[in-house]
Amino acid sequence: MTYGSADMSESAGAKSTLASTVYQQLRDDLLRGVFESESKLRVEWVVSRYGAGASPVREALNRLASEGLLGRHDQRGFFIMPVSAPDLEELTRTRCWLEERALRESIANRTGEWEEQLVLALHRLARAQRRLPEDPSSNNPEWERLHRAFHRALIAGCRSHWLTGFCDQLSDQASRYRLISQEGAERDEIGEHRLIAERAVDGDADGAVEALLNHYRLTAAMCMERFNESGDHRVGKALRGRR
Template sequence: MNTLDRAADAPEGSATQQAYHRLRSMIVTGALRPGEKLKIDGLRRVLDTGASPIREALSLLTSDNLVERIDQRGFRAAAVSAENFGEILQLRCVLEDLALRESIANYSLEWEEAAVLAHHRMQRAQAEKAESFEDLHKQFHMALLANARSPILLKFCSQLYDLNIRYRYLAGSALAYQKRDVRDEHAGILAAAIAQDGDTASERLLNHYKLTGAFLSGLLGDGTLG
């Protein structure tokens, strides 16, 4: 069982579940900076909850590689590095290539409709600059993979997405990244996938990731994200 499942197993709306999701969001979006010490008393005030749910949530987040233990009782937001990002990118490319090809091989009309709908919702949110865009962006990428009959593989893909997206949040809206036509990249991946062209879909998906990877690696190299 992965960490998200363990958090989801907590009673709906429980303090641990709420603390887990809020802390996870704060780390992924950069509200809690890489390497920042996560003090229980400070987090209690921010989250307006007890110490026990926060400790339990932080323990769960260590399994997501978003939090690190620094001693018997202390925690900090996981550090970032070029090496860490490179490993995340490599694993994403390998695992999502496998998942996308399996998803396409298991083609169904229901999967196509779900992927097209996820793409439409993401594009609309992007055009409207809606706050929901990032969640819908992930939903689109996961919808492409959703027809793979490999639950463990899909869980790893989801976790790696979150680890990767953290680096994009840290980069912010850098001009060089915004010059890319990401909308066209997404549309091209979708078109190949629903045409059941696994080779082209995979090539476009991996190029999509590698373009972002090259940009973020450049920022890491010059210390912008350090």
Template sequence: MVDEAQLDEPKKVTSTTVASSVYDQLRLDILTGDLRPGEKLRSEFLRDRYQAGISPVREALNRLATERLVCREDQRGFHVAGVSKAGLVELTKTRCWVEEIALRESIEQGDDGWEEQIVLAFHRLSRTPRSSDDLTYAFNAKWEGLHRDFHTALIANCGSHWLLDFCLQLIDQADRYRQLAATVSYPKRNERNEHQDLMEAVLARDTDRAVALQCAHIHKTADIVLDANLSFLPDEIGPADPGRC
């Protein structure tokens, strides 16, 4: 239980609604790996964990199920979405496809404000440590948020809410895999340079190079996870994998 990680807010910034609050917490617990892939999500367990009633818990589960972070089977309850090497490969492939489109369009239609947002996002990200602990790895909610913001800023001008949302959904999925690996092998990578190269290519409007770098960045993330040889990562897509249920 590492859920006190976001120390920014002293008291809980209660969302406007209990259901949304449970949604936020549950989503974070899944992304951090605090709730493990495939784990069963019993109503009563979640009710106690988040100190809420059953109705809002169920609402949060239904929302997450359509985002494929949670897997629903009628009359059989909910599970945390499963993971697998095959699933990661498929996810990685898909990310490269759609984020390439998003980046190309974003660069083509990008304006001054868009460029400034990218520079700003990079600056903030580069000043924040990857881990909230110096020696060992510990989930840093601030870095995760800024990392997401940076990649979002790159593709934000693609001109399609649909595509942008889809990319963000895939990034969520990839982040979960990344967390699973980070607890085992860290640090292994100079992410700052990768981000800087990518940003410079984008700002130079060198579309092909930017796309290639982004694709390499995505693949590297996946390779780190695959190379970690995680004991709990099966080869094939299991029954609780997203896309199966």
């Protein structure tokens, strides 16, 4: 019985590891806009693409659906969540609401350690290249990781794991729009991030919030403009209809 229990435990651990691997790979592809919006994701197709069994694939798909990166039809499987101008507007507005509260709380409760971590996150982001040197049209995954770390450091002192969790979820959705649109060519991004950090470290809550919300709204506006220019069928029609 002991050996059987050990074998079952190892098997469960292997499935969990596979599910985590599929989850991360599929999540990255979803955020980068690899798949067609609103297209179906059949379990068999995902199994074939990512080289994993049906059980870990279903676990990964369910996890992504719970995070809002996939939709789910009863008895009909999973599908890629659609993108649209109204959704981007709502997403940006909601993200601004929540992160304003999180940033104000972080500044109100700031410590020396929080300030150091924020300055360090800014320094690392400033040293990273936004685009891949060998492919200037592609975003650098390391920059994306450091960018996320900077924004996470901003609100890390809010003392609410619920609030940071909601902010993380909205950040994922915003990143998806930004990566699909390939936004980010004509702006002083590091200057925007530096202004946010400097005001936060100085304890200027109103100024830091203003800089952060301007940063998010500019990103959304540039995403919409890029979609409008390209005529991307995923949101381009909606954008033209709203102008």
